[in-house]
Amino acid sequence: xxxxxxxxxxxxxxxxxxxxxxxxxxxxxxxxxxxxxxxxxxxxxxxxxxxxxxxxxxxxxxxxxxxxxxxxxxxxxxxxxxxxxxxxxxxxxxxxxxxxxxxxxxxxxxxxxx
Amino acid sequence: xxxxxxxxxxxxxxxxxxxxxxxxxxxxxxxxxxxxxxxxxxxxxxxxxxxxxxxxxxxxxxxxxxxxxxxxxxxxxxxxxxxxxxxxxxxxxxxxxxxxxxxxxxxxxx
Numbered sequence: 001x002x003x004x005x006x007x008x009x010x011x012x013x014x015x016x017x018x019x020x021x022x023x024x025x026x027x028x029x030x031x032x033x034x035x036x037x038x039x040x041x042x043x044x045x046x047x048x049x050x051x052x053x054x055x056x057x058x059x060x061x062x063x064x065x066x067x068x069x070x071x072x073x074x075x076x077x078x079x080x081x082x083x084x085x086x087x088x089x090x091x092x093x094x095x096x097x098x099x100x101x102x103x104x105x106x107x108x109x110x111x112x113x114x
Numbered sequence: 115x116x117x118x119x120x121x122x123x124x125x126x127x128x129x130x131x132x133x134x135x136x137x138x139x140x141x142x143x144x145x146x147x148x149x150x151x152x153x154x155x156x157x158x159x160x161x162x163x164x165x166x167x168x169x170x171x172x173x174x175x176x177x178x179x180x181x182x183x184x185x186x187x188x189x190x191x192x193x194x195x196x197x198x199x200x201x202x203x204x205x206x207x208x209x210x211x212x213x214x215x216x217x218x219x220x221x222x223x224x
Contacts, residue, residue: 002157002159033212042217043214044214045214056210056211058212090158092158102160102163103148103212104160105150105157105159106157108156
């Protein structure tokens with residue numbers, strides 16, 4: 001058990017809809033990262049927050065947004081969903097920013113767009 | 115552009131048959147090279163971090179090594195429970211870009 005909790009585990013919705021994925025980091029970790037994993041693209045970094053502030057941005061679409069709250073949990077919002085957004089979305093946490101500390105991953109949210 | 119590649123894409127071994135997985139990276143400086151193991155339906159599990167060329171780290175049947183352009187994950191006398199996808203990731207020197215490779219799917223047959 002990594003200590004990172006993601007909810008829900010599975011989400012099924014339709015094109016055009018909006019969903020929110022939630023992540024609770026390991027106790028004491030200040031950084032939260034979001035990743036998308038699909039069969040054809042592998043694990044892609046989306047965005048990172050550190051202690052409530054955006055720290056780094058990767059290949060995140062404009063339809064996607066995230067935030068980290070004062071209690072350090074984070075939410076990833078996906079809107080105007082398309083079929084191609086179907087993927088596993090992982091959250092990871094570490095003690096600091098993109099430092100040499102390893103990231104610890106949750107077990108992901110599987111998003112299926114019908 | 116920062117890039118990480120891994121080979122082979124898939125590897126089947128008999129139990130006890132040692133082998134190595136390769137991770138080649140091109141990043142703007144290297145702050146760290148990370149190895150993860152991922153089981154089906156689970157998130158990646160951290161294995162090692164390597165920081166500089168020549169460094170080696172070991173954990174049970176696994177040993178990771180690092181050169182200036184690539185890293186190897188050596189698996190000695192593997193067991194079926196070592197079957198998983200092994201991912202490597204490179205962190206650039208600015209600490210801003212964390213790039214994963216596509217992974218190597220390892221199957222160890224009893």
